[in-house]
Amino acid sequence: MIIEGQMIEMKWSVLGKEHYESKGYVFTAYKEKFDVEAKDLMVNSKEVIRYTCDNCGVEDSKQARNLLIKEKHYCSLKCRNAKEPIKQREKKIASPYTYDPATKRYEKECQNCKSKYQVPSYRKDISNYCSESCRRLGMNKQVELNCKHCDKQFIRGLSGMKRNKSKQFFCSSACAASYKTEQSMETKECEYCNELFKSKKKYKQRFCSTKCQSEWQSIYLVGEKANNFNKSLPLNKRNTKCEWCGNSTKIKSPTKYRQITEQGKHIFCSTKCTKQWYSSVWSQSEEWREASRIRQTKFLSEGIFDHTDTAPQKVIDSILTEMNVSYINEYNCKYFAIDNYLIDHNLMIEVMGSYWHCDTRHYNDIAYKRQLKRIMNDRRKKAYIKEQYNINILYLWEEEIMNEPKLCKRLIQKYIENKGLLDNYHSFNFILKDDKVSLSSSITLPYMEMELEIVQSKVTERVKKSTSQKQLDKWITFNCEYCGKETEQLKVRYNKSKTHCCSRACSYARQKQM
DNA sequence: GTATCCAGTCAGGCCAATAA
DNA sequence: TTATTGGCCTGACTGGATAC
Incomplete structure (x- = not known):
């Protein structure tokens, strides 16, 4: 008797799904584990299950496939015969004599x-x-047979041959499988191209290829006849007109219908009409311009656009041309490139975009990684140029360039006239009065010229996190034992020291206290 | 008791189908 | 490509039945 309550862990598979579902098990997902009661396993299962001998009561285990097909189970032939005496077996029919x-x-x-x-x-x-x-x-292995599949002669043991129920013999498992596959196939005629093709008997395949199927479908299964035709949207509601050329067109789905009627989306008969309407009507509207501005800002912040040929740069280029000053764009200084190098005067101008160079007037903190990167680069560039070329770069900021090009022009003139010597080198610290530039009463310091500590304090936590290379798992946070300030320290160092303070001063003070 | 026969048992191994 | 499961074939083996 199979011991009751035995649960065998199985995994859902295609082969057993139907069987186990018929036994009341609820399918979850393929490969997901589930518990099956031993008696519910498939009759061919090789899972080992426990049973008790129906004669002597001894507990033992066997593969399920050897237990499930029988009502009684015995630990030995002796036990089976003790319980069920063997009946007289049928006489074997001998060969002719x-x-x-x-x-x-x-x-x-x-x-x-x-x-x-x-x-x-x-x-x-x-x-x-x-x-x-x-x-x-x-x-034992002395019967010569011919393989049912390849007709090759092979030797087969008689006992095995006798037990073969199908009476079909194969020289190998591969031949048996090939024969089985061949038997399951049949030749069919493609309903579209009339070519003959092979397909499994159990399949309802009607076409030799997906190409034939789609071509047949495009002829016979379109419109209301289409397999996916949604009857909730009748044909009369589908018929409409192209908004651009006026030709009749059809709405393909209820979703599209809802988009047009409820969300006010537009409908066109072709891509050509869509493009013409877009260029002639939509792109000229104020709504589109507003959306476009938002989109451009987004692209800039995501770095999708190349910003070397920007509008402010073009303005400065045109001013220099107008002033008849010869210059080189993107002048190569080995490690850095300068936006405008004034050849005849050996001077340099940088065009500073508000976003990229993080204009302090617009950005109270450094909220983007690329801004921080650019600020640090500006600092290095300024120092490098001063050291290697002894030039003070003139920084013209986007806001002045776009709104006060005259101020920029006068500032460039002053920069050239003074041979690169100015009281300040940032355009936002100058005002234009009576067509003359003068230093503003209030001086603004750009991030690139601030103390490093101040710059760091302006960096948002998000940016700090993304730029940090610190391996957090190697650090420990603790409160200073003298002043109580929260401090971080490498775990290795923390574990070495007896006292834990935020600074040497605190450490010394604490020692004194003790 | 011996010789012979054979049904039944058990487990190894290959293959197909399938999901991930 | 790999892992898993079920389906099927197979050889080796066991031990009861039977005739002499």
Whole structure:
């Protein structure tokens, strides 16, 4: 008897899904584990389950496939026979034989060596071999057969041959599988191109290829006949007109219909009409311009645009051209590039975009990684140029360039006239009065000229986190034992020291206190 | 008791189908 | 490509039944 309550852990698979669902198990997902009661396993399962002998009661285990097909289970043949005496077995039908009156014996043909031999009457029905050696040979691998699939001759053990229910023999498992596959296939005629093709008998395949199927479908399964035609939107509601050319067109789905009627979306008969309407009507509207501005800002912040040929840069280029000053764009200084190098005067101008260089007037903190990167680069560039070329760069900011190009022009003039010497080098610190530039009363300091500590304090936590290379798991946070300030320290160093303070001063003070 | 036969048992191994 | 499961074939082996 199979021991009740045994739960076997199985995984959902295609092969067993139907079986287990029929037993009441709820399918979750393929490969997901679930518990199956031993008695519910598939009859061919190789899972090992426990049982008790129906004769002696001894507990043992066997593969499910050897237990599930029987009602009674025994630990040995002895136990089985004790409980169920073996019935008289059917006599095996022997091969044809003839009676020899001279010897009063029957003549038979040995199933192994094919030689003739004689047996007494009581053995005429059951004897198959002329000798024990022939019986052994005949019983074991001595039967020549032809493979059902490849027709190759092969040897098969007789016991195995006799137990073969299908009576189809194969030289190998591969041949058996190939034969099975071939038998499951049939030749069909494609309903579209009439070509013959092979398909499994159980499949309802009607076409030789997906190409034929789609072509057939494009002819016979369109409109209301289409497989995915949604009847909730009748044909009369689908018929409409193109908003650009006025030609009749059809709405393909209820979703599209809702977009047009409820969300005010536009409908066109072709891509050509869509493009014409877009360029002539939509792109000229104020609504589009507003959306476009938002989009451009977004692209700039995401770094999608190349910003070397920007509008402010073009303005400065045109001013320099107008002033008849020869210059080089993107002048190469080995490690850095300068926006405008004034050839005849050996001076340099940088065009500063509000976003990229983080104009302090617009950005109270440094909220983007690329802004911080640019600020640090500006600092290095300024120092490098001063050291290597002894030039003070003139920084013209986007706001002045776009709103006060005249101020920029006068500032450039002053920069050239003074041979690169100014009281300040940032355009936002100058005002234009009576067509003359003068230093503003209030001086603004750009991030690139602030103390590093101040710059760091302006960086948002998000940017700090993304730029930090610190391996957080190697650090520990603690409160200073003297002043109580929250401090971070490498775990290695923390574990080495007896006292934990935020600074040397605190550490010294604490030691003194003790 | 011996010789012979054979049904039944058990487990190894290959393959197909399928999901991930 | 790999892992898993079920389906199927197979050989080796066991031990009861039977005739002599």
